[in-house]
Amino acid sequence: MRKPLHELEIAAAATALPPDGERATVDLRRSGPPDRGDTVDLPAFATDPRTDPAVPAPLRRRIDRFAAVAHLAVNRVLADLPDRPPRERIGVFLVNARAGWSYGEPELALLVDQGAEAMHAYQATAWFPAAAQGEVTIDLDLRGCAKTTAGRASGFAEALWLARDALERDAVDLALVGAAESLVNGFVLRDWPAEQALPDSGPAEGAVVFALRRPTDEPADHPATRLHDLRHEPETATPQQVWAPTLSAAADLYAALAAAAPADVDLGGGFRITVHPRRSNSEHGTE
Amino acid sequence: MGTVDGDSENYSIGLNNGARRRVVLTGVGAVSPAGPESKAHLSGLLAGRSAARELTEDWFAPFAKSIGAPVDSVTPAAGLPRHVAYADLAITEALAEAGLDAEELAGTHLVTSTAIGASVELETAFRDASVIPPGWFGFDLVTERAREQHKVGRHGWSMTLSTGCTAGLDALGTGYDAVAAGRARRVLVVSAEATMCPIVLAAFQKIGALSNRDVEAERASAPFSRQRDGFVLGEGAAAVLLEDAELATARGAQPLLEVLGWASVSSAYHMTRIRRSGEDIAASIRQALDDAGLPPDAVESIDAHGTSTPLNDASETAAYHDVFGARANRLPVVAQKGVTGHALGASNLLEIAGLARYLPGGALPPTANTTAETLDADLDVVLDEPRLAEPEIVVKTSSGFSGIHSAAVLRRIS
Structure with a gap:
């Protein structure tokens, strides 16, 4: 039975974001944008996240950096959720808006320089946006509805929307929703033409993931943060000069969870949502 | 078997649809x-x-x-x-x-x-x-x-x-x-x-x-x-x-098809392979039927993913037998990719477009390049030439990389 949901409860949230000030150096000489020099430093992990010990060893050589950060963030969320629904009732909804060029560009170079025989078989499964969703669901044995959105401005809101839909139609009981992006490759930086300044804010790599469920009658000593009124107000859409708008939107929502008062969060592309923070015990009438 | 006409016994606003819009x-x-x-x-x-x-x-x-x-x-x-x-x-x-x-x-x-x-x-x-x-x-x-x-x-x-x-x-x-x-x-x-x-x-x-x-x-x-x-x-x-x-x-528009429900599951099995048992495809079909408020017996035809890979077609066959039981080899199965090849992410919507055109005409398209002699499935795959038929409830299946299996339930509009 489908039941409309006007609010979602946040059961847990986690990030896999580079620390402030950390930079990754990207070599632009082979396929990067012309007129930007030989290298550029991005706000991204200085060490390839695929080498993080928390990423299973068999995965490392077959995934892109964006799938690695997705894996890290999802695992951190699940670590905070010891009591989980059955695997068939857990869904995964991720945005990735520019695919995985840290894996894809070297493969393209192999194809051009040495021919198809030199390419690796994992190109077919590492580059495309749904790669992170697939690797995460397979590694963690999550069998609910899983989807990948890709809107450049509003993709994170789209993932939230699809998660809300899945909860409404009772397809899942827990929805892991987030953004996973990585722009650490010269070729994808050609998305910014030479006459346009490169973005100067927001992370260029990372993942932010939320665990959402239908509102529960939470115990008064564990009041939950809730998301209200996911909506589209096109007149509020503003261009974002950040590296990865979807990732920045997810990070903004994550930051808003710490606010003491209700906060309205711009999710990009005209989508907005209101965060209602944990209510105090007095609001629950327990004092 | 009931009908789904708006004026008669009605699956689409029946068991499981709540206040859903058609x-x-x-x-x-x-x-x-x-x-x-x-x-x-x-x-x-x-x-x-x-x-x-x-x-x-x-x-x-x-x-x-x-x-x-x-x-x-x-x-x-x-x-x-x-x-x-x-x-x-x-x-x-x-x-x-x-x-x-x-x-x-x-x-x-x-x-x-x-x-x-x-x-x-x-x-x-x-x-x-x-x-x-x-x-x-x-x-x-x-x-x-x-x-x-x-x-x-x-x-x-x-x-x-x-x-x-x-x-x-x-x-x-x-x-x-x-x-x-x-x-x-x-x-x-x-x-x-x-x-x-x-x-x-x-x-x-x-x-x-x-x-x-x-x-x-x-x-x-x-x-x-x-x-x-x-x-x-x-x-x-x-x-x-x-x-x-x-x-x-x-506004006087002429509907071509009605969508009655859909579902999607993850196999959590492999990035490119499908379980030969077809259990994940079957789960997507069952959930889609549940979403539509329909029993398996209501389904009268299948528009398959039908990629022409050894594993996909075998898994789909198993899934149809799992869901439809003894009726599985009596349901007409259409596989459009014999003609079009596999258009990856666009393939299923192309097949929905095909359904919207072939169902009203009362003829199911044949599966290119497969004959009664080469058929390798205990299914009623439409072969050789168009088959005159007017199935009312059709299941559309699809499978993809990352272990995704999705299905939709559609109704032909007379």
């Missing part, structure tokens, strides 16, 4: 290897004529084997990625059929999907170091084009899905959810893919997904045949307008 298709467009609009697509399907050919373009020369089913009938305008050019034509056709006015177009929401976006153009730019227009690394170019060129969705929201080879059906389901929940009156669903470039061909060849047997290109894709050995790359685009049924009736 959702119908009122416009359809298709660009496929069989032709640049849906009538040509239908003609190709009914003729059972494969559109595959040798890929003789220069950049395929290094390949020992290069076959595909390209859209040869469309030459994109300069500055337009191929998949966007295909979507352009499909949107034009769907909106012309739907007959919306300017205000209705502006308020229509958009759900688009593609698995690989502008891969053809990105590979070209990599090879010749040419300038890449802003946004071409993204997957939402069709949305931008729909808003700018077709004036659709200018006041609405948009969603972009990129879920591999189930993307078209997932986009349909997303649009359905929005209209069924009353969050949207109309949603234009578009799925587009351009695949004919070496990186795509090489990627699928490396994992052994493509047909490699020594036959003419047009015989290579043979769903459910024992001779099958892989799929043939296809490409194209489809657009369907989903509309609140009441609204469609009120």
Whole structure:
């Protein structure tokens, strides 16, 4: 039975974001944008996240950096959720808006320089946006509805929307929703033409993931943060000069969870949502 | 078996639908290897004529084997990625059929999907170091084009899905959810893919997904045949307008199909393989039927994913027997990819467009290249020539990389 949901409860949230000030150096000489020099430093992990010990060893050589950060963030969320629904009732909804060029560009170079025989078989499964969703669901044995959105401005809101839909139609009981992006490759930086300044804010790599469920009658000593009124107000859409708008939107929502008062969060592309923070015990009438 | 007419015993507003709005298709467009609009697509399907050919373009020369089913009938305008050019034509056709006015177009929401976006153009730019227009690394170019060129969705929201080879059906389901929940009156669903470039061909060849047997290109894709050995790359685009049924009736629109429900599951099994048991495909069908409030016995035909890979077709066969039991080998099964090849993320929506054209005509298209002698499935696969039939409830299945299995339940409108 489908039941409309006007609010979602946040059961847990986690990030896999580079620390402030950390930079990754990207070599632009082979396929990067012309007129930007030989290298550029991005706000991204200085060490390839695929080498993080928390990423299973068999995965490392077959995934892109964006799938690695997705894996890290999802695992951190699940670590905070010891009591989980059955695997068939857990869904995964991720945005990735520019695919995985840290894996894809070297493969393209192999194809051009040495021919198809030199390419690796994992190109077919590492580059495309749904790669992170697939690797995460397979590694963690999550069998609910899983989807990948890709809107450049509003993709994170789209993932939230699809998660809300899945909860409404009772397809899942827990929805892991987030953004996973990585722009650490010269070729994808050609998305910014030479006459346009490169973005100067927001992370260029990372993942932010939320665990959402239908509102529960939470115990008064564990009041939950809730998301209200996911909506589209096109007149509020503003261009974002950040590296990865979807990732920045997810990070903004994550930051808003710490606010003491209700906060309205711009999710990009005209989508907005209101965060209602944990209510105090007095609001629950327990004092 | 009950009927689903609005005036009689009614599954679609029955057991499990709550206060859901009814959702119908009122416009359809298709660009496929069989032709640049849906009538040509239908003609190709009914003729059972494969559109595959040798890929003789220069950049395929290094390949020992290069076959595909390209859209040869469309030459994109300069500055337009191929998949966007295909979507352009499909949107034009769907909106012309739907007959919306300017205000209705502006308020229509958009759900688009593609698995690989502008891969053809990105590979070209990599090879010749040419300038890449802003946004071409993204997957939402069709949305931008729909808003700018077709004036659709200018006041609405948009969603972009990129879920591999189930993307078209997932986009349909997303649009359905929005209209069924009353969050949207109309949603234009578009799925587009351009695949004919070496990186795509090489990627699928490396994992052994493509047909490699020594036959003419047009015989290579043979769903459910024992001779099958892989799929043939296809490409194209489809657009369907989903509309609140009441609204469609009120404005005098002619519904083509009704969407009754859908579902999608993850196998958590393998990035490219499917469990031979078909249990995950079966789960997606069961959940879709549950969403539609229908029992398996209500289903009268299946439009299969039918890729022509040994594993897919065997798994689908197992799934149909799992869900439909003794009726499985009596349900007509259509497999459109024998004609069109596999258009990746656009394939399922192209097949929905095909359904919207072939069901009202009362003839189910045959499966190209598969005969009674080569059939390798205990199923009633439509073979040789169109079969006169008027199934009312049809299940559409799809499977994709990342272990995704999606299914939709559709109703023919008399």
